[in-house]
Amino acid sequence: MNNRTQTQHSYKTRAKRLPKLISGNRQWVGLLYISPWLIGFLILELYPLMASLYYSFTDFTLLRKPEFVGLKNYIQMFTKDHNFWNSVVVTFKWVIIAVPLKLTTALLVALLLNKKLKHINFYRTVYYLPSIFAGSVAVAILWRFLFMREGLVNQILSAVHIPPVDWLGNPDIALYTLSMINVWQFGTSMVLFLAGLKQIPGDLYEAGRIDGANKIQQFWSITLPMLTPIVLFNLVMQTINAFQDFTAPFVITKGGPAKSTYLFSIMIYDNGFKYFSMGYAAALSWLMFAAIITLTAVLFWSSRYWAHYEDGGK
Amino acid sequence: MRFLRKSSVYALLSVLGFILVYPLIWIFFGSFKTNNDILGSIKLLPAEFVLEGYRLGWAGSGQFTFGHFFLNTFQMVIPTVLLTTFSSYVIAYGFARFRFPMHKILFALMLSTLMLPPTVVIIPRYILFNNLGWLDTYLPFVVPALLGFSPFYIFMQYQFLRGLPKELDESAVMDGCNSFKIMTHILLPLSKPALVAAAVFNFMWAWNEFFSVLIYISSVSKYTVSLGLRMMMDIDAATTWNQIMAMSVLSMLPCALFFFFAQKFFVEGIAKSGIKG
Numbered sequence: 001m002n003n004r005t006q007t008q009h010s011y012k013t014r015a016k017r018l019p020k021l022i023s024g025n026r027q028w029v030g031l032l033y034i035s036p037w038l039i040g041f042l043i044l045e046l047y048p049l050m051a052s053l054y055y056s057f058t059d060f061t062l063l064r065k066p067e068f069v070g071l072k073n074y075i076q077m078f079t080k081d082h083n084f085w086n087s088v089v090v091t092f093k094w095v096i097i098a099v100p101l102k103l104t105t106a107l108l109v110a111l112l113l114n115k116k117l118k119h120i121n122f123y124r125t126v127y128y129l130p131s132i133f134a135g136s137v138a139v140a141i142l143w144r145f146l147f148m149r150e151g152l153v154n155q156i157l158s159a160v161h162i163p164p165v166d167w168l169g170n171p172d173i174a175l176y177t178l179s180m181i182n183v184w185q186f187g188t189s190m191v192l193f194l195a196g197l198k199q200i201p202g203d204l205y206e207a208g209r210i211d212g213a214n215k216i217q218q219f220w221s222i223t224l225p226m227l228t229p230i231v232l233f234n235l236v237m238q239t240i241n242a243f244q245d246f247t248a249p250f251v252i253t254k255g256g257p258a259k260s261t262y263l264f265s266i267m268i269y270d271n272g273f274k275y276f277s278m279g280y281a282a283a284l285s286w287l288m289f290a291a292i293i294t295l296t297a298v299l300f301w302s303s304r305y306w307a308h309y310e311d312g313g314k
Numbered sequence: 315m316r317f318l319r320k321s322s323v324y325a326l327l328s329v330l331g332f333i334l335v336y337p338l339i340w341i342f343f344g345s346f347k348t349n350n351d352i353l354g355s356i357k358l359l360p361a362e363f364v365l366e367g368y369r370l371g372w373a374g375s376g377q378f379t380f381g382h383f384f385l386n387t388f389q390m391v392i393p394t395v396l397l398t399t400f401s402s403y404v405i406a407y408g409f410a411r412f413r414f415p416m417h418k419i420l421f422a423l424m425l426s427t428l429m430l431p432p433t434v435v436i437i438p439r440y441i442l443f444n445n446l447g448w449l450d451t452y453l454p455f456v457v458p459a460l461l462g463f464s465p466f467y468i469f470m471q472y473q474f475l476r477g478l479p480k481e482l483d484e485s486a487v488m489d490g491c492n493s494f495k496i497m498t499h500i501l502l503p504l505s506k507p508a509l510v511a512a513a514v515f516n517f518m519w520a521w522n523e524f525f526s527v528l529i530y531i532s533s534v535s536k537y538t539v540s541l542g543l544r545m546m547m548d549i550d551a552a553t554t555w556n557q558i559m560a561m562s563v564l565s566m567l568p569c570a571l572f573f574f575f576a577q578k579f580f581v582e583g584i585a586k587s588g589i590k591g
Contacts, residue, residue, distance in 0.1 A: 029493050030412020037405040037424060037468065040461030045427050048438035055437060062444065109330075115323060125577055126331040129338070132573045136522035137540040138562035141547055142341050145555070152340065155356045184334070236429070244433045247524045251544060265433050265525075272437050273529055282437045289434040296429065 056283035061276045073283035083259065083267060084284075090175065091264040095242045098179040103234055106186040110193035111223075124194070131187025140251035143181045144168070147252075171260035174253055178261055181248065189234045196230035197223070228307040236299055243292050264288050338566075345560040352555050367556030368564075374542075378534060380561055383542035390452040390527075390538060391520045397459035398467055399513045403505070405462040406471035407497050411483060428465045432526075440529060454530045455520070467512045474508035475501065514576045518569050539565045 031038075056073055058066035077084045113124055133139045146152045147167040154164035167177040200223065208218045224231075246265040249255060255262035255270075264284070272281030344352055345367050347360040355361065372380045408414075409421055443454045462468055478501060486496045502509075524540045531541060543565060546558050 027412050027414050030408045030414040030417070033408025033412070033493075033497075034405050034420065036401050036460065037462040037465075038420070040458060040463050041423065041427065043442075044439065044458055044461065044463060045430060045435065048435035048442070049430070051438035051441075052435060062441070112323070112327060112330075117320065117323065123327050123331060126335060129335055129570075129573070132518055132569050133522060133566055134518075135524060136566065136569075137524055137543045137547075138565045141543060141558060141562050142337055144547075145341070145344075145559070146337060150353055152356060159356060184337075240429055240431060244431050246433075251524075251547065268433055268436075269525075269529075272440070278437050278441065285434045285437060289431060292431055 052282040053286055055279050056286045058279040060279035060282075062278065063276075066279060069279070073280050074287075076280070077283065077287070083262065086259055087262050087264050087267045090260065090262055091243065093175060094179065094245070094263060095239060097176070098182045098245075099235065099238045099242050101179060102183050102186050102238060103189055103231070105183050106189035106234070107193050107227075107231075109186065110190045110197060111219075113190070114194060114197045124191075127190060128187040131185045134185050134188075135247045137247060137251055139185075140248045143248070144252045147177055147181070168253055169257055171256075171258040174257060174260050178249055178252065181252075182245070189238065192230055192234055193227065196227050200226045225308040228303070229309060232299065232303045232307050236296055239295060239299070240292055243288060341559050342563055345556060345563045347556055349555050352559075364556075367560035370554070371546075371557030371561040372564075374546075376534060378537070378542075380539070380542060380564070382535075383537050383539045384564075386536060387521065387538040387540075390455055391517060393452070393456045394459045394520045395513055395516045397456060398462070398464060398516045399509055401460055401462040402464065402467035402512060403471050403502070403509065404497070405468050406475055407501065409468070410472050410475035411480075411493075424465050424468060428469070436526070436529065443530065449530055450532050450536055452536075454526070455523075464516070467516060470512055470515075471505070471508050474505060478504055510576060514572055517572055521569055 055066060057068060057070060059069045059072070060066035109127055113120060113127065130139075144151075148154075149164065149166060149169060151167075153167065157164055166173065168174050204222050204226070205218060208222055213221065244265050245263060246269070249261045249263050250266055250269070253261045255266045265288075268281050268284050268288070271277050271284060340358060343358055343360055346363045346365070348362070348364055348366065351361050374380050374382075409417070409424070439454075440449075443449055446453075448454050448457075482500050482504075483496050486500050491499065522540065523538075524544075527538050527540055528544075531537060534545070537545065539561075543558070543561060546554070546561065
């Protein structure tokens with residue numbers, strides 16, 4: 001008897017609970033699941049972002065409390081710090097050379113790898129391989145060995161009677177050498193391009209062929225326009241990354257020779273963690289943030305004119 | 315004609331691929347050369363195979379062996395990877411299966427942090443961790459991992475979860491499962507590919523991480539492999555080439571192994587949600 005009422009009871013509550021579980025209450029539970037991220041976001045992203053803005057208006061070494069100094073840091077960087085303008089120029093050069101070079105390579109290789117061939121997966125693996133060591137010190141060391149004065153590249157050059165080049169020691173060349181090295185790890189962009197190429201419907205090419213378009217015309221009027229959303233995505237992500245590149249220039253050239261590879265991130269590191277001028281470093285980092293936001297906004301805005309969306313945009 | 319075209323594509327792919335991986339092959343064989351051999355010849359294979367580079371490099375120059383740095387790296391990487399994978403899964407489940415208030419805004423915020431440059435927030439984070447007394451420990455890596463610090467992995471798992479039919483959840487609700495049990499007993503077993511992909515990615519990222527380790531870790535006894543390599547490079551690059559090469563090869567080995575075992579997940583993983591690198 002007792003047993004039966006219990007079952008009846010539980011059936012009743014279950015019947016009552018069911019609709020609530022599916023709508024209503026059940027949805028609020030979601031907040032519980034994302035709460036770790038929410039906490040992390042507030043403490044590790046939002047607070048530091050605001051704090052670094054505040055620090056950028058202070059004189060702050062770790063030993064003393066931050067002292068509000070207004071625009072002093074910004075004035076100093078624009079008018080007194082001779083490293084600053086050099087670093088700005090070097091960083092923009094770096095972004096302008098390294099990003100298009102990497103993306104063009106990634107696209108060309110993706111076109112090659114998009115063919116339906118046997119063992120194509122093996123080749124994809126090989127071409128991606130360098131990218132698994134992205135940002136590693138070992139790879140930076142490897143390149144330093146290859147391009148130093150007595151390194152393998154110059155040894156090969158001298159074997160074919162070409163005079164050696166001071167790849168990393170000549171201030172006019174070092175940044176270009178580094179951007180060349182940087183191309184090597186194009187794997188991520190390549191894989192994204194490959195995924196994009198797979199999405200292009202085959203009948204577009206069919207129609208192109210009927211209209212008598214050759215391979216090159218097909219590339220310019222079908223492949224490339226269809227890929228523009230992925231070009232935009234790659235461009236944005238690679239630009240953001242390029243602004244912050246650190247490991248390779250830090251380990252290979254240490255920002256030298258003659259500060260010719262002194263990227264902004266190295267400058268932030270030096271000011272913040274070598275000289276412990278946290279306020280100044282925060283100002284530098286906010287300036288970099290502003291540059292990145294501006295550039296990203298320009299890219300997104302300009303994409304209206306060159307990016308093609310099947311559904312007519314947005 | 316067709317055959318010719320095909321084989322020329324193969325030839326091109328092979329030559330380019332060979333040039334691309336040649337530096338890796340070169341450093342691998344270089345690590346078995348003597349120092350004179352590295353400097354004196356452009357031949358790929360060593361004139362004589364020596365293990366000197368590995369023996370002396372492993373022993374290290376200071377008070378710590380490279381084995382010590384490897385252990386340190388594992389101590390940092392393993393908890394980071396496990397916690398990141400788990401926490402990003404839970405968070406992704408929250409975003410994928412529930413429509414709570416402000417869902418859209420929060421999700422957009424989460425994605426936008428993908429584009430927030432870490433360099434901008436590094437100084438306040440450093441000061442925060444300093445005040446907490448976490449500097450020179452691995453806590454600045456482990457605790458954020460618990461908080462689903464990397465939106466990249468959340469997004470990856472989110473995409474995967476959205477691909478699993480909602481009927482699964484609904485029938486589980488009928489059977490009296492609560493939402494937590496749905497996650498652990500119904501969806502988790504189906505999500506193995508996404509979990510593996512996230513873990514592999516995260517492993518490689520954490521293993522290669524340099525900038526933040528450089529900033530948060532200061533005493534040599536806590537050094538990871540990246541820092542150990544850099545130290546070696548700075549002290550005596552001119553004299554101990556084969557040692558540095560040997561340790562570089564060893565440091566690349568875990569990532570290479572992971573890559574070959576999990577490459578199926580890997581390339582698909584980036585294609586579905588790829589952002590890193």
